[in-house]
Amino acid sequence: MRRTVFNEDHEAFRQTIRDFIAAEVVPYYPEWAEQGYVPREFYKKLGELGVFGIEVPEEYGGAGETSFKFNAVITEECARAGVGFGGSSVHTALCLPYILKYGNEEQKKRWLPDFVSGELMTAIAMTEPGTGSDLAGMKTTAKLSEDGTHYVLNGAKTFITGGVQADRVIVCARTAPPTPEDRRGGISLLVVDTRSEGYAVGRKLDKLGLRASDTAELSFTDVKVPVADLLGEEGKAFSYLGQNLPQERLGIALGAYAMSAAAVNFAYEYVKERTVFGKEVASFQNTKFVLADCRADVDAMQAVVDRALEALDAGELTPADAASAKLFTTELAAKVIDKCLQLHGGYGYMLEYPIANLYADTRVSRIYGGTSEVMRSIVAKSMGL
Ligand SMILES: Cc1cc2nc3c(=O)[nH]c(=O)nc-3n(C[C@H](O)[C@H](O)[C@H](O)COP(=O)(O)OP(=O)(O)OC[C@H]3O[C@@H](n4cnc5c(N)ncnc54)[C@H](O)[C@@H]3O)c2cc1C
Secondary structure, three states, X not given: OOOOOOOHHHHHHHHHHHHHHHHHOOOXXXXXXXXXXXXXXXXXXXXXXXXXXXXXXHHHOOOOOOOOHHHHHHXXXXXXXXXOOOOHHHHHHXXXXXXXXXXXXXXXXXXXXXXXXXXOOEEXXXXXXXXXXXXXXXXXXXXXXXXXXXXXXXXXXXXXXXXXXXXXXXXXXXOOOOOOOOOXXXXXXXXXXXOOOOEEEEEEOOOOOOOOOOEEEEEEEEEEEEHHHEEOOOOEHHHHHHHXXXXXXXXXXXXXXXXXXXXXXXXXXHHHHOEEOOEEHHHOHHHHHHHHHHHHHHHXXXXXXXXXXXXXXXXXXXXXXXXXXHHHHXXXXXXXXXXXXXXXXXXXXXOOOHHHHHHHHHHXXXXXXXXXXXXXXXXXXXXXX
């Protein structure tokens, strides 16, 4: 089906990203996946290319775009080539909206120019070893010092994308205890300098997929965080998270759609080449039917993410819409990519084939950004259930 969400500018940008991926990512990606992170220099290249500044206003060195569609193009092109840009989608798609919406002028001037160039990489730390889905249960605390100049941060976070290499991490912490009436109150966002005393990066976690993206454990022991690094108002983080999660979830839905479309392409190429019993695998009726089913599923996913993209750009994407899009696409992607892997036979299980990486990479999309069970709870609640 002809897509209507992208204009000429998006398509020109797509070509730039496609060429960049072919020259600067594909040749090195196996090495990055092996070591578990992308080199720091690569982030600077993304900065030079303008990837980090797309949605940053011009006065801070960005391009001043307000549409999320350029981010969508990057997601699609990475999936198409079977690669990723490390933790950089967290930097632009997750962290940036918090700085833009809740940062004050002084903070934006201080952080955004280096954010755009890739000198300052960011990550966001919500999840803790003891709590993920139930964020209100977080235990990390930030106590205001007696002289009111800084917070004293104590606690631990886990599964933090980009956490090994980040220069600043947006840490969710309790600045006041929960009350029986309001479990969600008292949580604040602190943009913590990772060079601070008492800030420690623990293990770089070894993952099933997304192997070129670093994922870390973090711990904080009496870390002094200047009050100037509080983002937005104290105690309001839960509502800030609620406002930004729809974009994060749409980003994951886009990835699920794009990986499914890529899987169908990889399977198509493979079945045309592979001969079994003296015939192309593509010639079996089963192969044609399976790929036709997958194509229909991908079309349905595309329709959902495209509508959600337009809604996000128009400021109309509700938390329930985003949860529904994430639930639908990520659950369906698992089935589509599995079927495409099956058509590869044993080669599909080998990591040198991109379909194997897609299979592993897509698994987490039903977990992070809120699990499928949490998405179902949000959608059901929106239905009055
Ligand atoms: C690769 C990766 C990258 C990540 N990156 C980040 C990051 O950058 N920053 C960050 O803060 N976090 C990150 N996360 C954490 C991620 O968001 C959490 O793993 C996720 O929210 C689930 O939390 P949990 O792992 O604690 O699972 P739990 O909350 O312990 O859930 C365990 C099981 O219980 C189910 N469950 C929970 N609540 C309910 C309910 N009400 N009803 C029914 N079932 C329920 C869940 O669906 C799940 O099946 C990342 C995770 C991974 C794997």
